[in-house]
Amino acid sequence: MPTETPQRSYRAPCPGCGAPVEFRSAQSTHAVCSYCRSTVVRAGDTLARVGKMAELFDDHSPLQLMASGRFDGRAFTLVGRLQYRSGSGTWSEWQALFDDGASGQLAEDNGAYVFSFPASLQREVPQPAQLRLGATTAVASKRFTVTTNDQAVLLAAQGELPKLPPPGQPFAVVELRSDDGEVLSIDWGVAPPPVGRGREVRLDDLQLAGLAGESAREEKARQFACPNCGAPVEVRLEGTRSITCGSCHSLIDLSQGVGGELRHALQDEPVQPLIPLGALGTLQGAEWQVVGFQHRMGWLAGEEDERFGWSEYLLYNRKRGFVFLVDAEDGWSLVRPVTGAPTLAPGGSEATYLGTRYTLRESYTAETFYVAGEFYWPVERGQRTANRDFASGKRLLSMEQSAREVTWSSGGALPSAAVVQAFGLQGKGDQLRRGDAGPTSTGGGVGCGCATILIILAVIILLVVLFALLRDDGGSGGSGSARSSGGSWGGSSSGGGHK
Known part of the structure; x- marks a missing residue:
């Protein structure tokens, strides 16, 4: 030393x-x-x-x-x-x-x-x-x-x-x-x-020595009155830049410190996190605490009226920092912001990172819709980023670009059963089951009997739709596209670098 x-x-x-x-x-x-x-x-x-x-x-x-x-x-x-x-x-x-x-x-x-x-x-x-x-x-x-x-x-x-x-x-x-x-x-x-x-x-x-003690940080936990409703708001996470009031759900900007002027934005409560804020769970051999939650919406180019949604849980571990547990219709994933920047191929159809080549899956616009808890970067409702999702087998890579910054996240898919077990949410197993829980999934999802019933129902619905179209002599159905993956490939949502 x-x-x-x-x-x-x-x-x-x-x-x-x-x-x-x-x-x-x-x-x-x-x-x-x-x-x-x-x-x-x-x-x-x-x-x-x-x-x-x-x-x-x-x-x-x-x-x-x-x-x-x-x-x-x-x-x-x-x-x-x-x-x-x-x-x-x-x-x-x-x-x-x-x-x-x-x-x-x-x-x-x-x-x-x-x-x-x-x-x-x-x-x-x-x-x-x-x-x-x-x-x-x-x-x-x-x-x-x-x-x-x-x-x-x-x-x-x-x-x-x-x-x-x-x-x-x-x-x-x-x-x-x-x-x-x-x-x-x-x-x-x-x-x-x-x-x-x-x-x-x-x-x-x-091998650091002489760090600020855990007890000292607890004694100095910051508390202030919500600038909207006056209720007490306590900041527990070191480095918090945004926080929501537990009483009125206002989103409060702490980027200038508690002593600075506190900007806030009112928001309703359209969604509830399935995993409660403060919950502890073990993933990849480490214990994580849920400290933040945000719901986001996305749309493909030219299709803003056809939006899809997903949720992101910000998880914290004192020694490992932050990761994102992402909940989308097609499955769960665990991703974290990466320090480097993958190399994009001409045209952006591929990205290479740490020697692995990823293929572009989708490009879309993402917008923050609802926020709860604490975040290490300033979060605002209505924040928009241009996103690209890449995949290489089970490995995921996501790029988000704002006006002044490009951030990348990397991770992999998680079976629904792993999320249930990690946070002890067996009572919510049905609510947490996602598209990964099909008959070929290793996540312990739908059985063969249920899958057969679903296939039969799908065939019946298809036949009804075709019959209705054949009877409609003058009509011409519009076309559109649906996307369910959403942010299961995403992550930091403009978390930003240290600059």
């Missing part, structure tokens, strides 16, 4: 209050005084006060300053923290100082974390407008796809830091991702624009 005394350090009194301000890294140029919150800049052996930093909003992160761990066999300590906001929500980036003097960033990324390090494009950094969403480019002979092109602002900071963008002033951020899970980020908040390159990590694999 990191040594208690850094190999190099510099300490000087804060120009604002006289309290000691320490720089452990020779690469740090700024720091925030922990006493008066003055932002100070280091110039040689002197410090100059350049302003005052806003208070951090409490996002209930398990990370904190001076937490230590190991990455690729190298020891590091978290010495600084930056909080940002963009159109995709708020996120934190932690400055990691390694024992050998190198530095990196541990950043939130779509419900997970990415460890990144300073990198070079090996050419002049292009302007943000040149990096069109969905476009591909080569970096060091490796193909990357532009997945985010947005505006962000620095909200607050803590500890010692690299050169900072002016707080509250928007600047461009772009993310590019590869089909093997790498993330490349470019920030135009300072000049020249810094470039970072990294990949997803699990906090449990970093």
Whole structure:
């Protein structure tokens, strides 16, 4: 683990209050005084006060300053923290100082974390407008796809830091991702624009010590009055960005923290989750808690009047992050946002990710219809995304694109019986049974006798329809298409990256 005394350090009194301000890294140029919150800049052996930093909003992160761990066999300590906001929500980036003097960033990324390090494009950094969403480019002979092109602002900071963008002033951020899970980020908040390159990590694999304790987070659980009805609303999930009021069902935006102005939207209650919020279930060897629920509608191009619907349950595990349990007419599936960006074939008929080729199954528009519980990104009713569903055998891959971001999710189908068993819902077995429970299904569904009856009924209905059409001399029936799979291939619904 990191040594208690850094190999190099510099300490000087804060120009604002006289309290000691320490720089452990020779690469740090700024720091925030922990006493008066003055932002100070280091110039040689002197410090100059350049302003005052806003208070951090409490996002209930398990990370904190001076937490230590190991990455690729190298020891590091978290010495600084930056909080940002963009159109995709708020996120934190932690400055990691390694024992050998190198530095990196541990950043939130779509419900997970990415460890990144300073990198070079090996050419002049292009302007943000040149990096069109969905476009591909080569970096060091490796193909990357532009997945985010947005505006962000620095909200607050803590500890010692690299050169900072002016707080509250928007600047461009772009993310590019590869089909093997790498993330490349470019920030135009300072000049020249810094470039970072990294990949997803699990906090449990970093051997972290000195994390914020579980009991401390429970004591600090955020509670506030609903801005619509005044009923108490408690935020239990770290990093929550949207939550619904349990009394009036208003959807409340927490992207600026509880201390910020709370925007809310009234919504009726047209659907009820079959799996209750707060329920615990075991899937893929881990225990998950249902923390959020949303119902979504979709339609094919040119067929907005013929909509199909599905539901998504947001599941949380402290060590594994977030996954989505998706309920559609043709079956259940378990998917999670991926760090990388699959490579699309010309025309978009195929996508390749981690060496597997997926075939396009459907393209459609998706809209959020109803929301309940807590979410790690700002959710709004009426949010729309352009979706594409791909499949490779039982493996599923989904792309969702908004105006400023492309997110991908990957997973696989689940038999209905597995969902019933996972959450102990044997009393709701009939309600949870889906299209996977046919006579050839392994999900323990409909028996052969029931299947025979259904086939006979289908034949009778078909004969009645044909007879009616033959009798109708002047009529001509309209044609349409039906789609039942919906979001069983979907996932994050604009969950977004860490930018």
